[in-house]
Amino acid sequence: MTYKNLQHFIDVLEKEGELIRIKEYVDPKLEIAEITDRISKTPGGGKALLFENTGYDFPVLMNAYGSERRMCLALGVNALDDVAKDIESLFHMLSAPKESIIDKLKMLPKLGQFASWMPKVRSGKGECQQVVWQGKDADITKLPVITCWPKDGGPFVTLPIIHTKDPISQTRNVGMYRMQIFGPQLTGMHWHKHKVSAKHFNEYKKLGKKMPVAVALGGDPVYAYSATAPLPENVDEYMLAGFLRKKKVELVKCITVPEIEVPADADFVIEGYVDPNDDLIWEGPFGDHTGYYSLPDWYPRFHITCITHKKDAIYPATIVGIPPQEDAWLGKATERIFLAPMKMTMIPEIIDMDMPIEGVFHNLVIAQIKKEYAGQGQKVMNAMWGAGQMMFNKILVLADEGVKIQNYEELTRYALQNLNPATDIYYTQGPMDVLDHSCNKLGFGGKMCLDGTKKYEEEIDDTYDLENTISEINDDDIIQRFPEIMKVNSSLLQKGIPVLVISVEKNRKGHVQELHQNICQLTEVEGIKLILYVEHSVDAGDLAVALWRFCNNLDPKRDHILVNRPSVRNPNKNFTCMGLDGTRKTKDLDNFQRDWPNIIVADDETIRSVDEKWNRLGLGAFLPSPSLKYKSGVYGNEATVS
The missing domain is CATH 3.40.1670.10 (UbiD C-terminal domain-like)
Incomplete structure (x- = not known):
């Protein structure tokens, strides 16, 4: 299924009984994460949550991928194994011997499908550029960027679709790396040394040139999944997205970094650059998917030059922490989808x-x-x-x-x-x-x-x-x-x-x-x-x-x-x-010489605040904080950051 945009996906979730709208005010600092943690740990992953009253101009969507059912809806399939079957069928068709002209002619429709999956750069502006913030107005603190856990280094963008290009080959990479907010126009760029974007950064460093970067948020839900997929370096993530949605992704050039193209239907685009000559910035800690805080370290600085967004933009986010969380279902999709390529190759x-x-x-x-x-x-x-x-x-x-x-x-x-x-x-x-x-x-x-x-x-x-x-x-x-x-x-x-x-x-x-x-x-x-x-x-x-x-x-x-x-x-x-x-x-x-992190729990003040407003949230029967299990008794000694 092809979604026109993130709002279309939300409409489908609501129609399917997979979404709860929360009209009560909830603070993006810690409270949204605490509520999401309670819901995501219910049987089957609970519901997607749309926080409509955040104190900002934009609602926040959480737990959108947080169940097998919603993961299937995001990818437009009845079961996650359906994608693997499509890949396997396609591989067998392409690798089968072509002994006659008829066999070769039968390939033409499939080759046409390949063309229909390839991303296309269109001229003009996209819906993602209906509103443009430049100069001092390009302020990321205007967005409801959530703070997930009490010992986090600050608020983090947690579902960023990050676009970079190799400076020599111009090959695009689309990845997902958390971004800590340090100021209105400054974030960290947490790409690990194994990641393709880090390789691009090293190439720009050799050339002594600033590296253009663009970060998309929202749009068709398949974009965020494709950014997390373990693809080979030479496979465009938007080709995978096109294959999954059975329709090519339309891209538009960014305004201040036109070398980079982003999905036209994205809700937000954050444009800017990373300067290899900058000093690195001390980023973290961050409550990570391991259930432990990842320790702070030095990472590149991302300078924001422009922020664009749709008029009715929705800010998508996620939290990670002690399992199960929403990311478990993204991982389950990868497990099922990439089984076939691993088997065949x-x-x-x-x-x-x-x-x-x-x-x-x-x-x-x-x-x-x-x-x-x-x-x-x-x-x-x-x-x-x-x-x-x-x-x-x-x-x-x-x-x-x-x-x-x-x-x-x-x-x-x-x-x-x-x-x-x-x-x-x-x-x-x-x-x-x-x-x-x-x-x-x-x-x-x-x-x-x-x-x-x-x-x-x-x-x-x-x-x-x-x-x-x-x-x-x-x-x-x-x-x-x-x-x-x-x-x-x-x-x-x-x-x-x-x-x-x-x-x-x-x-x-x-x-x-x-x-x-x-x-x-x-x-x-x-x-x-x-x-x-x-x-x-x-x-x-x-x-x-x-x-x-x-x-x-x-x-x-x-x-x-x-x-x-x-x-x-x-x-x-x-x-x-x-x-x-x-x-x-x-x-x-x-004789262990590295620092040892501690497990992630919510603080007492946030737990009390959410407890007090629970009956006004429309989330059904009261759910106690999962953190309580780890804050006392036998679990207590690792429940804080030292």
Whole structure:
């Protein structure tokens, strides 16, 4: 489906019962984010929210992509897999042998479709330029830019569609990088070193020239998705947008940076430049999609020269933080859409892929393959870690056709039945997301693959006892033996899953390694294959939270402890158990030299303010703040920024 503009999308959301209009005044500073956080964590992602009374001239749209249903509406499909099927069908058609003139003639309509998807630059002004602010009037503080979390460095533009061009080839890139507001005509430009816009910036730096940049907000909802999509550098994001909307994107030249073209139907366009000769600006912190604050760092300055907008412009925004949030559904769309290209170009044996919400995108990825020979899991592992943004993946779990990977309980049971902790877990190092705080060095850390596929004879080491029967574990008995353990979760054992989750309070160097060695000497733990250690401030019984914290805090190559010892129940075999230390790392106990961020929570004043006005918001039954879970009790010690 093609949307005329963002207002058209809002009209469809409202017609489909997917939108709530909020007429009560809500402050863009913290309150909008707090309300959105409560709604986005309701089953299915809640509703999209249109805040019509913000104290500014423009309403604010939040949570527009925050459910599978709304994501499908944004992309104009009935199911996210429909896009992958279209891509796969197109690929097969283009790659099929053309043996006759008839076969070649049949291609012409599809080639015509290709042309219809390519973006077109039209002459004149677009709807996005109905109102023009230049000079001192180009003031970004006139927009209802939200402040998301109390320890954020300031207000941030969170759904910016950022346009840059390579100064040599003039190839366009469209990406999404947060922008902190520092003044009426100054923001930060938070592009990471791996991003294409950062490469463009480096090219301008070599040339000693200012870099023109334009930022679009709003328009057809497919634009924001396309800006987040992990496309190859030579693929225009607006070609993807045209493919998704089945109609080419019309672009117009910017007013003060005419080298850059932007969608004609955008709600706002912020024009300006980045000067490579400028000093960098100290940007952040920012409550990020990991659920932790990303720490401040030096980033380029973006100078605003012009702001244009539609007469009836709507300001779109999003928040990220402790999952689940709206970005989980954007990630789910990418997971489904880009499965087909990955299968067809790099990993033909891949059947399916899943990125659990608790893994916040890169941290945890599950892949299902059609396995036909020994060592195929390692082949897939290496291919996936070399596939675009999959290079940032930290934990990769492989399964085969014997299980449905979206059923996490069945998947875990199946994968661990097939797993020998001593031989089927692989480690390496490589590029990591710069938001990963567990690495010893920024953007570089450990990766782990758990090969849970059924093993061929060549892959089996008969010296290990891998019988899956497990003795009964007495949680209280283990806690009494080891006073540093706050809680043991052995509930997975009753489901045939040989995993323990343990909350531990560290008090000395090497504590978790020593503890794991001692636990593994107990006869009753034979049969357990993995023990996941989390901070004592984490409730090991809350599996979703424990997994989220564990994945964030683990560097697998550094933090694994493998125990091998003779088996008591089978003296001719060895017992092996892998311990993984997902606790917080410190300088004193772990020789960890980087700052460690804290988890994101709303402040008490904002929670009280939203509580007081809740009945006037039209949002139904009262929802308490999700932050309350992390502000007290066992979660409290990491709930503020140090």
